[in-house]
Amino acid sequence: xxxxxxxxxxxxxxxxxxxxxxxxxxxxxxxxxxxxxxxxxxxxxxxxxxxxxxxxxxxxxxxxxxxxxxxxxxxxxxxxxxxxxxxxxxxxxxxxxxxxxxxxxxxxxxxxxxxxxxxxxxxxxxxxxxxxxxxxxxxxxxxxxxxxxxxxxxxxxxxxxxxxxxxxxxxxxxxxxxxxxxxxxxxxxxxxxxxxxxxxxxxxxxxxxxxxxxxxxxxxxxxxxxxxxxxxxxxxxxxxxxxxxxxxxxxxxxxxxxxxxxxxxxxxxxxxxxxxxxxxxxxxxxxxxxxxxxxxxxxxxxxxxxxxxxxxxxxxxxxxxxxxxxxxxxxxxxxxxxxxxxxxxxxxxxxxxxxxxxxxxxxxxxxxxxxxxxxxxxxxxxxxxxxxxxxxxxxxxxxxxxxxxxxxxxxxxxxx
Amino acid sequence: xxxxxxxxxxxxxxxxxxxxxxxxxxxxxxxxxxxxxxxxxxxxxxxxxxxxxxxxxxxxxxxxxxxxxxxxxxxxxxxxxxxxxxxxxxxxxxxxxxxxxxxxxxxxxxxxxxxxxxxxxxxxxxxxxxxxxxxxxxxxxxxxxxxxxxxx
Amino acid sequence: xxxxxxxxxxxxxxxxxxxxxxxxxxxxxxxxxxxxxxxxxxxxxxxxxxxxxxxxxxxxxxxxxxxxxxxxxxxxxxxxxxxxxxxxxxxxxxxxxxxxxxxxxxxxxxxxxxxxxxxxxxxxxxxxxxxxxxxxxxxxxxxxxxxx
Numbered sequence: 001x002x003x004x005x006x007x008x009x010x011x012x013x014x015x016x017x018x019x020x021x022x023x024x025x026x027x028x029x030x031x032x033x034x035x036x037x038x039x040x041x042x043x044x045x046x047x048x049x050x051x052x053x054x055x056x057x058x059x060x061x062x063x064x065x066x067x068x069x070x071x072x073x074x075x076x077x078x079x080x081x082x083x084x085x086x087x088x089x090x091x092x093x094x095x096x097x098x099x100x101x102x103x104x105x106x107x108x109x110x111x112x113x114x115x116x117x118x119x120x121x122x123x124x125x126x127x128x129x130x131x132x133x134x135x136x137x138x139x140x141x142x143x144x145x146x147x148x149x150x151x152x153x154x155x156x157x158x159x160x161x162x163x164x165x166x167x168x169x170x171x172x173x174x175x176x177x178x179x180x181x182x183x184x185x186x187x188x189x190x191x192x193x194x195x196x197x198x199x200x201x202x203x204x205x206x207x208x209x210x211x212x213x214x215x216x217x218x219x220x221x222x223x224x225x226x227x228x229x230x231x232x233x234x235x236x237x238x239x240x241x242x243x244x245x246x247x248x249x250x251x252x253x254x255x256x257x258x259x260x261x262x263x264x265x266x267x268x269x270x271x272x273x274x275x276x277x278x279x280x281x282x283x284x285x286x287x288x289x290x291x292x293x294x295x296x297x298x299x300x301x302x303x304x305x306x307x308x309x310x311x312x313x314x315x316x317x318x319x320x321x322x323x324x325x326x327x328x329x330x331x332x333x334x335x336x337x338x339x340x341x342x343x344x345x346x347x348x349x350x351x352x353x354x355x356x357x358x359x360x361x362x363x364x365x366x367x368x369x370x371x372x373x374x375x376x377x378x379x380x381x382x383x384x385x386x387x388x389x390x391x392x393x394x395x396x397x398x399x400x401x402x403x404x405x406x407x408x409x410x411x412x413x414x415x416x
Numbered sequence: 417x418x419x420x421x422x423x424x425x426x427x428x429x430x431x432x433x434x435x436x437x438x439x440x441x442x443x444x445x446x447x448x449x450x451x452x453x454x455x456x457x458x459x460x461x462x463x464x465x466x467x468x469x470x471x472x473x474x475x476x477x478x479x480x481x482x483x484x485x486x487x488x489x490x491x492x493x494x495x496x497x498x499x500x501x502x503x504x505x506x507x508x509x510x511x512x513x514x515x516x517x518x519x520x521x522x523x524x525x526x527x528x529x530x531x532x533x534x535x536x537x538x539x540x541x542x543x544x545x546x547x548x549x550x551x552x553x554x555x556x557x558x559x560x561x562x563x564x565x566x567x568x
Numbered sequence: 569x570x571x572x573x574x575x576x577x578x579x580x581x582x583x584x585x586x587x588x589x590x591x592x593x594x595x596x597x598x599x600x601x602x603x604x605x606x607x608x609x610x611x612x613x614x615x616x617x618x619x620x621x622x623x624x625x626x627x628x629x630x631x632x633x634x635x636x637x638x639x640x641x642x643x644x645x646x647x648x649x650x651x652x653x654x655x656x657x658x659x660x661x662x663x664x665x666x667x668x669x670x671x672x673x674x675x676x677x678x679x680x681x682x683x684x685x686x687x688x689x690x691x692x693x694x695x696x697x698x699x700x701x702x703x704x705x706x707x708x709x710x711x712x713x714x715x716x
Contacts, residue, residue, distance in 0.1 A: 006655075013483020013516065016490070018466040021459045036657025039667045041509060057514030058508060059660075066657070083482030090517070117466035117482040223710075428579055428668045429675055431638040448641025449574070452648065461648040462641075476660050509667035512660025539671065543681075546674035551682050 003031040005132050008077040010066050010098065013085040014365055019119045023083065026124035030132045034180035035064030035191035037066040053097060060084075060094045066280075071105040078135040081128070082112040096356050103269050109134040110269050112356070114348040127272060130229035134267050141234060142265045144243050146403045147184020148204045151192070153185050154228070157210030158254030158281065159368060162188035164196035164203070165397035165406075172196025173395055181212035182219055188222075205408045207401030211255075223408035228397050233260045233267045235400025236364045239390035244365045246360040250379065250387075251367040251396065252349060254281045259353045263358065271353045277317035279348035281369040283297070286317070287324060287341040291334050295372070298338050305335030305344035315348045354383070363387045366396035418560045421498035421527065424493065424507045428480045433550065434502065437557035442494045444513050451490070452465055462499045464490070475526060480518075487519040500560050502553060507539065533560060574620050575640040578611040578627055579665070581672035584634030589637075591627055598626055605644045609669060610635070612644045618654060633679040 007027055014020045026035050039047070039062070047065035048055070055061060063082070069075045080102050084091035092114065099112045111127050115120075134141070147163045154161045156178060162185070164172035176190030178184045185208075192199060207224035208217040209231040217225035228251075236249040249260040257279060260270040279285060288298040311329040314320050324337050363385050365376055370393045380387045392399060418439045422430035425444035434441040451463045453558065459465045464486055472485025474492065490513060503524055505515065528534065535556040540546040582585055589608050595604040595611060602615030603625045611627075613620050628635050647653045697705075 009655075013479070013481060013486070015462055016486035016513070016516075017469050017482035018464045018486060019482075020461065022465075024460070033655060035655035038656050038658075041663040043665070044509070056517035057515060058511050062511055062663075085483040087479060088481040088518070091481070117469040117484070117486070224457060348524055388501070400526070424664065426638075426664055428577070428638040428665060431634040431669070433675075435637065443639055445588070445639035445641045452646070458590055461654065475682060495587055507664070509663045511663055514664070515660065540674055540678070543669075543674050543677040546671065546678035547684065548678075550675060550678035554682065 005030075005079060005135050006035050006077045007032050007072075007128075007131065007202045008037055008066070008070055008075065009034045010037075010063040010080065010082045011084065012063055012091050012094075013088070014083050014115060015084075017085060017115060017117045017119075019117065021114050022119055022121040023081070023124060023364055025121035026032045026128045027081075029121065029125055030128045032079075032128065034081075035075070035077060036318065037069045037077070039065040039069050042072070042327050051101075053094060055090055055094055057090060059393070063094060063098060063268060066205040067102055070102060070108070073106075079131045080108055080110040081105075081131065082110065083115055084112075086112075086114040086116045098268060101355070102359070107269070112271075126227045126229065129227040130267065130270065133226065133230045138266060140404060141230060142264075142406050143234075143404060143407050144238070144265065145406075147406045148409045149198065149202055150205045150207070150267060150402045150405045150409065151189065151203045152207045152209070152367060152398035152401030152403070152405060153189055153216055153217050153222075154231075155181055155185055155208065155210040156254060156397070157211050157256075158285075160184040160188045160210075160212070160409060161395050161398040162192040162205065163392075163395050163402050164192045165399070166196070168196075170392055170395075170399065173398075175394070178212075181215050185212065185216045185220070198351070200280060207403075207405030209397045222405070224401060224405045226401065226404065229258060229260060229270055229272065230267055231400035231404065232258060232366060232396050233262045233400075234265055234404060235396040235398075236260075236366045236390070236393075237262055237265045239366075239392055240362065240364045240388050242362050242364065242388075243346070248357065248359050248361070248363045250349070250354075250363065250365050252279075252281055252345065252365075252375070253367055256264040256280075257349050257353060259349070259357050261357050265342060268358060271356045273353045275316065278315045278320050279345055279352065281345075281367070283317055283320065283345055284369065284372060284375065286321060288337065290296040290321065290324065291338060292326075293334070293338075298342075299371065299373035299375065301335050302338035302342045302372070303377060305337070305339030305374075307336070307339040307378070309333075309336045310340035312340055312344050315344055320344055339378075342372065342374035343378040343381075345369075346375055346382055350379070350382045359383055359385070361385050364393075365389050366393045368394045370394065372373055418500045418557075419497050420557075420560070421494050421501040423501065423503045423520075423527065424510045425494060426510065426512070426514060427504065427507070427527065430502055430504060430553075433553045434557065437554050438561065439500075439557055442497055444490065444494070447490050447493060448513075449536065475522060483516055483518045487513055487516055488522065491519075491523050495508075495530070497525070498527070498530065498532055501527050501530070501535070502556065503534065503536045505536065505538045506558065572617045572658075573613060573614065573643065574617045574705055575614045575643050576620055576624060577607075577640045578613060579636045579638070579639055579672065579708075580610045580631075581634045581636065581670060581676045582669070583673035583676055584631045586631045586634065591630065594627060594630060598623055609665070612640065614643050633676045636675075641703075666679065 162174040172192040172195035174188035431441040468489040469482040469485040473488040602618040602619040
């Protein structure tokens with residue numbers, strides 16, 4: 001049996017928000033254990049002074065002292081989970097700086113999360129899974145080439161994607177809207193197999209990812225069932241041919257957004273957010289419908305417009321849409337409205353998520369929304385770096401899964 | 417005997433002195449004891465559930481962090497029962513229930529706005545200050561006894 | 569478990585001549601229903617409220633100004649607060665207890681000498697310099713710099 005991964009929990013407020021049990025459950029679900037780094041009372045003040053951030057809350061000071069003990073090597077851990085209350089400014093500053101500090105100095109995978117009393121183990125599970133994978137399965141993630149004949153299925157909240165790969169080439173793809181999880185997966189898979197001209201029985205290994213990964217993975221007896229954070233970062237650097245060195249992967253999805261700082265193809269730190277539909281691909285989908293154009297036309301339309309000519313009063317899915325409708329009634333062009341919608345989504349992701357990461361070039365945008373050129377341009381404008389959108393970027397999760405699944409063929413062959 | 421809320425509410429020194437001078441200290445430890453004995457709730461370590469931050473809405477709106485509201489919910493029975501209060505400042509090693517600066521600010525404000533006798537002082541750092549500290553607490557406790565007798 | 573089961577911590581000031589083992593011994597002699605656990609700082613006493621209070625009343629007599637008592641939320645060894653089970657790190661109240669323990673000798677002294685007149689002037693507050701005096705200092709300093 002593999003040993004349990006030790007996740008250091010640095011926290012302020014989780015016990016008093018009634019979510020400690022949820023955190024505990026999520027950690028146990030990925031076969032890991034929580035540890036609290038030991039610190040001496042006398043060392044707390046010195047640690048805070050040395051670190052240099054003057055926070056008033058003693059529990060945040062304790063977090064700092066614990067982080068220092070991790071960095072100093074006094075507390076052996078495999079990964080770190082930092083959690084503080086949502087809407088606390090003092091805690092948000094401490095959380096984000098500690099994340100950077102631990103990641104840079106201790107080279108450990110770190111995730112941070114701001115919770116409310118509504119946070120559940122389910123919400124935390126994908127993050128914990130990714131944290132454990134990056135800590136534990138570095139060899140699997142180090143794979144740079146796809147070998148043999150493998151398949152990957154990415155079951156997203158909006159669309160399901162499938163990819164067939166042979167000897168490091170993509171030979172078949174399938175893409176359907178997600179309705180019933182299993183049926184959609186089978187449909188996308190069949191399309192990809194037909195395009196590749198291979199039979200399901202020939203597939204040597206299958207990998208699944210996305211929201212429906214467990215259901216599909218179990219039903220189809222997948223060799224690899226993996227959350228989308230690690231799979232997507234792998235897929236992104238693979239497709240963009242940026243497997244060595246640092247990279248930043250941005251994936252604006254239908255239900256949540258991921259921003260991942262990758263080093264040599266392995267996620268170092270990441271943020272996963274998205275309570276708000278106004279910062280999602282769905283907002284753009286809805287805008288396209290309002291404008292009476294296909295989603296594929298929204299990007300080029302936005303490229304021709306100027307977002308500055310439309311006043312967006314809100315980032316909200318409902319009120320933001322209202323602003324767009326008002327602008328149209330006041331004579332704004334479709335191009336300007338499309339541009340404003342793209343800018344609104346990009347700006348929200350930029351303000352709420354990307355601030356927590358160090359954005360290092362190359363920046364790679366993936367997922368279905370990366371095909372909306374106006375959104376990519378808006379992101380480029382905000383980040384002031386050029387953004388790479390690799391070919392097959394919409395199949396990112398499926399490609400990552402097919403690539404990583406090929407690691408299991410070798411394992412089986414070695415066993416045989 | 418008067419019920420005296422002590423703050424920090426987990427203070428050994430305050431709980432001891434108040435009891436020593438004949439009154440009942442209202443402390444966090446008693447709240448926690450009740451909490452962890454609640455039957456049918458399994459939310460370790462201290463059985464605070466998402467319901468507690470909701471109860472904390474009594475003191476602060478939903479835009480105040482859940483950790484503040486959860487802690488306020490724990491303090492609520494102490495604040496409600498308090499007939500007098502002793503607040504000690506410079507309690508910079510208070511973690512857990514007392515570990516959030518915003519909660520401590522709000523709790524002290526709420527206590528100060530209650531119409532009850534109150535003593536505020538700082539932690540002593542030497543023998544002379546400690547003598548003064550103990551004397552002030554004794555005198556405060558004495559004054560409460562006489563008031564209690566008069567009202568009775 | 570007794571329904572009114574209560575737990576109290578008995579903490580010895582560092583200046584007290586009593587040792588935790590002596591406290592424990594005295595508690596055993598009392599043979600109340602309370603269960604006693606010796607710790608580095610003193611004792612943890614658990615049992616019905618009555619038996620705990622009786623035990624503590626007697627224990628205090630050993631050194632009235634050097635023994636301090638407070639309630640404890642958790643009974644001893646409760647897995648929810650146990651260091652081994654929760655993965656290290658002291659429980660939140662530990663640092664507060666440690667800090668207060670450091671000034672218990674002062675508090676003991678205060679209790680023993682409560683009637684002595686004290687000359688505590690209050691902690692000195694730093695006074696702000698008047699702006700006129702500040703200007704004078706700047707001028708004096710710049711003269712010195714020029715001359716120096």
